[in-house]
Structures are given as C-alpha cells and as structure tokens.
Amino acid sequence: MKILITGGAGFIGSRLSAELVKLGHDVTIFDSLHPQVHFLNETNYSIAKASGAKLIVGDIRTRDDIQRAVTETSPDYIFHLAAETGTGQSFDHPTRYNEVNIIGTTNLIESVRSSEMLGMGSVRRIVLAGSRSVYGEGACVNMEGRPTAAVARTNEDLSKGDFQPKSASGESLTPVPTAADICPVAPASIYASTKLMQEYLLTQAFWGTQTEVGILRLQNVYGPGQSMSNPYTGVISIFADQIMQGKTLNIYEDGEITRDFVYVDDVVRAFASTVALESFSDEIVDIGAGEAATILDVAKEMINLVGDERNGLKITGNFRAGDIRYAIADISKAQALLGWTPQVSVKQGLEQFSKWAKEDQA
Ligand SMILES: NC(=O)c1ccc[n+]([C@@H]2O[C@H](COP(=O)([O-])OP(=O)(O)OC[C@H]3O[C@@H](n4cnc5c(N)ncnc54)[C@H](O)[C@@H]3O)[C@@H](O)[C@H]2O)c1
Structure with a gap:
C-alpha cells in the first residue's frame, strides 16, 4: 500500500512509519517538524529518518503543502496524526x-478531493488519531449503577476539594x-473540541464516498521519545524531567486522578x-491499556525508577x-x-521509558 502519514515524524507517527515500512508498505511522512515538539528531542526524528519512509517537510495549515504531499504520493491510505496536542496550552x-x-484537517480533505478530481484515484481509507479527551x-x-452522563466539574466544587464527577x-x-x-x-478543553471537530469533518466530508474514515480514540500514550523538554507533553515525561532536576513533584487534586496509560508500541500496533x-x-475504536493508574x-513509581533521596511528593489540592x-x-x-x-x-x-529518559538526559 502507498501510505501517507501526517505528523509522521512525531512521537507516535515516527514509530508507525517504521512499523509500516517494515510490513512492506510504501510510506511517506508529511511533517512540519514543529520546534516545540522536536527541539532538544532527536529520538523521534531519528526514527523517522531511519525508517526508510520518504519525508516531505510541510505545514498542514498551508493548503499547497499538503496538496503537494497528497498529489506526489497518491496514497491508498492516510493516517492523520499531525496536530497541536497540549490540553493546557x-x-x-x-x-x-x-x-x-x-x-x-479541512486542507487535507480538500487536497484528497482535488487529487481525485485530477483522476488520481480515490484514497481508500483515512484513519484519524483521535483522542479520549472528546468524552x-x-x-x-449513578448510585443505582445506571449509566448517567457526567457534566464538567465546577470551579466551586473543585475549590472545596470535591473532585468527584457529578451528574x-x-x-x-x-x-x-x-x-x-x-x-x-x-469535550472539556479547546484541544478536545478540535479533536472532536477533526472526527466530524472527516466523517462528514467522505460520507457516501469510496473513502472510508476510521477513528482510533487514544488514551494517554507514553514511552521512549516522548519529549521531556516540551512542557505540554504527557505527565510521565514531565515527572521524569522534574525528578532528574531534583525537584519535588507537585500532585494535583488529591493524587487520585486516574489515567489509562498505553504504551506507544501498543498504539502503533x-x-x-x-x-x-x-x-x-x-x-x-477506543485504544488504551484498559488498566487504571492513579x-x-x-x-511514586517514577521516583523509584529515576529519582533519589532529593525527590519528594506534595499533594497540593490544586486543580486545572x-x-x-x-x-x-x-x-x-x-x-x-x-x-x-x-x-x-x-x-x-x-521501566522502558525511565531507561530511555536517563540515557537521553545523559
Ligand atoms: N500522545 C498522546 O497521548 C495522544 C493521545 C490522544 C491522541 N493523540 C493524537 O495522536 C496524534 C500524534 O500525537 P503525538 O503524541 O505523536 O504528538 P507529536 O507532537 O509527537 O506528533 C505530532 C507531529 O505533528 C507535527 N505537526 C505539528 N503541527 C504540524 C503542522 N502544522 N503541519 C504538519 N505537521 C505538524 C509535529 O511536528 C509532530 O511531529 C495527534 O493527533 C494527537 O492529537 C495523542
């Protein structure tokens, strides 16, 4: 298959590119090499360069850039991963x-449509890296065990230390x-709203056409290569960075915030x-470890793996x-x-992440 991966030089995309080349596909990466993601983090770009995939550097905000990538590659499949990814930011x-x-995403849609109109054949499938944040x-x-919708938690409740979701x-x-x-x-954040909009736009744009749209809604992906210098990446790399700087880890709310951490290689598979x-x-399709971790x-585990006696933990009661x-x-x-x-x-x-983080820091 000819496969185009937007955001293919990033944390997940670089490994996906390498895996798909290994499976025998003809892979092209389209990526702007966003400085916030790639500055001081060579790992993912190195994997992308070594993967054997072709690399087109371009910005998905620029219609001509993504059009060129679609026209040049005439892909059977597109994996759409390029995104701004920080919830807080x-x-x-x-x-x-x-x-x-x-x-x-609309530039990608129009590029696919234009190349079809130029007689280049249909893209068979677009798979979006969606996010569980849309939920x-x-x-x-509820107390009787009946499914009940939770509303966004209020500033008032959180200020009182009442962190539980409510109807x-x-x-x-x-x-x-x-x-x-x-x-x-x-969705409870602007990032989440944009991820949901990506789903709607792709599904609606290709409804009733020969192009299938499938979505993987990812939980918290982590693993080697996750930037430790980008303050907007996941909590595990932020903890690793703080621990190695000898800092105390400030834990939000009461420490019982729970996430489903799924390892990057599993997501790639x-x-x-x-x-x-x-x-x-x-x-x-929901993709996670299916395992809850506070x-x-x-x-505590990260301090155990990468820390020393300088590190402490503080449960702050703060919230975001x-x-x-x-x-x-x-x-x-x-x-x-x-x-x-x-x-x-x-x-x-x-353990895998900590090993890489220590080597990377060194
Ligand atoms: N990592 C997670 O925990 C997680 C969870 C849910 C969903 N996702 C989704 O998975 C996808 C990949 O995430 P990731 O963790 O690999 O992020 P990442 O930031 O490592 O990768 C994104 C890639 O997109 C590129 N990019 C950013 N802006 C671009 C632009 N304007 N034009 C072209 N390329 C651009 C970046 O250079 C980067 O290489 C994203 O769509 C993200 O929303 C990730």
Whole structure:
C-alpha cells in the first residue's frame, strides 16, 4: 500500500512509519517538524529518518503543502496524526490549535478531493488519531449503577476539594471504562473540541464516498521519545524531567486522578492493524491499556525508577481547567474488531521509558 502519514515524524507517527515500512508498505511522512515538539528531542526524528519512509517537510495549515504531499504520493491510505496536542496550552492558543487541527484537517480533505478530481484515484481509507479527551469526564454510573452522563466539574466544587464527577442534578457518580458506543461526547478543553471537530469533518466530508474514515480514540500514550523538554507533553515525561532536576513533584487534586496509560508500541500496533481490515468505515475504536493508574502511584513509581533521596511528593489540592478526573478505556471493540490487545503493562512501560529518559538526559 502507498501510505501517507501526517505528523509522521512525531512521537507516535515516527514509530508507525517504521512499523509500516517494515510490513512492506510504501510510506511517506508529511511533517512540519514543529520546534516545540522536536527541539532538544532527536529520538523521534531519528526514527523517522531511519525508517526508510520518504519525508516531505510541510505545514498542514498551508493548503499547497499538503496538496503537494497528497498529489506526489497518491496514497491508498492516510493516517492523520499531525496536530497541536497540549490540553493546557490549547486554552492559551485557541487560534493556533484551530488552525492546525481544524483548518489543517479541512486542507487535507480538500487536497484528497482535488487529487481525485485530477483522476488520481480515490484514497481508500483515512484513519484519524483521535483522542479520549472528546468524552470529557467519560462514562459514569449513578448510585443505582445506571449509566448517567457526567457534566464538567465546577470551579466551586473543585475549590472545596470535591473532585468527584457529578451528574447535571448534582448526584455523585462513579466512573466506569469508557467506550464510544455508550458514552456521549462532552469535550472539556479547546484541544478536545478540535479533536472532536477533526472526527466530524472527516466523517462528514467522505460520507457516501469510496473513502472510508476510521477513528482510533487514544488514551494517554507514553514511552521512549516522548519529549521531556516540551512542557505540554504527557505527565510521565514531565515527572521524569522534574525528578532528574531534583525537584519535588507537585500532585494535583488529591493524587487520585486516574489515567489509562498505553504504551506507544501498543498504539502503533493498533494503527498498523487497521491496514489489513477488509472494511473500517465509520468505526470509532477506543485504544488504551484498559488498566487504571492513579497519578500518585505513577509519580511514586517514577521516583523509584529515576529519582533519589532529593525527590519528594506534595499533594497540593490544586486543580486545572480542562482536567478530567478519571479515564480508562473499554478496549473490547479493539479486541474484537482489530484483534488487538495491549502487550506492555504500565510497570514494564515505565521501566522502558525511565531507561530511555536517563540515557537521553545523559
Ligand atoms: N500522545 C498522546 O497521548 C495522544 C493521545 C490522544 C491522541 N493523540 C493524537 O495522536 C496524534 C500524534 O500525537 P503525538 O503524541 O505523536 O504528538 P507529536 O507532537 O509527537 O506528533 C505530532 C507531529 O505533528 C507535527 N505537526 C505539528 N503541527 C504540524 C503542522 N502544522 N503541519 C504538519 N505537521 C505538524 C509535529 O511536528 C509532530 O511531529 C495527534 O493527533 C494527537 O492529537 C495523542
């Protein structure tokens, strides 16, 4: 297959490029090499360069750049990963997030349509790197165990130290594993809103055409290569950086914020498995480890793996706009449809990440 990967020099994309080349595909990477992502982090770009994929440097915000990539490669499949990815930062730069994630996606759509009109044949499938952030608080049940929608947590509740998700009527809820077919979307950040818009735009643009659109909604992806100098990457690399600087880790809320940390190689296998599917049309698949870990436990484990006696932990009770309380994927659809199960436990993954972080820092 001829495969185009937008954002293919990034953390997930570089490994996906290498994996798809290894499987025998003709892969082209399209990436702007965004300085915030690549500055002081050679790992992912090195993997992309060594992968054997062709590299086109361009900006998805510029229609001519992405048009050139689509026209030159005439892809059978496109994996759309290029994005601005920081949840917190998205509140400060809504236009930038909109331009890359939303306008970038419409530029991709128009480029695919134009090349079809020029008689270059249809793109068979576009697979989007979606995000679990589109769920907001995610699936919950009430005291009787009935599925009940959670609303965004209020500043007032959080200020009182009441961190539990609640229903619209104020009833305390218990989170449960989240799956696309049972949980309505309710994005709680600008980043999440742009990721949801990407899903809508692609699905609507190619509805009823020969181009299938499939979406993998990813939980928190981590692993070697995740930037430690970019303050907007995941919490594990932020902890590693702070630990190595001998800092105390400040833990938000009461430490019981829970995430589903999924190892990058597992995510790459999930993306790669979609290539062989007979059909992947209008499917949304949740990708996670299916294993819940509290931020406090991860912080302790990271200190154990990379820290020393200088490091401490402080549970601050502070909170942030857009943070959700609990995230864990229901991965039964990924298992059934993709034949995929995660293979790296959080413990093994943290060990791999810590080893790389120490080497990278050195
Ligand atoms: N990492 C996670 O935990 C996670 C979770 C959910 C969803 N996702 C999604 O997965 C995708 C990949 O994430 P990642 O963690 O590999 O991020 P990343 O930042 O490492 O990779 C994104 C790549 O896109 C490129 N890029 C950014 N702006 C661009 C532009 N204007 N034009 C062209 N290229 C541009 C960057 O240079 C980078 O190489 C993103 O769409 C992200 O929203 C990631």
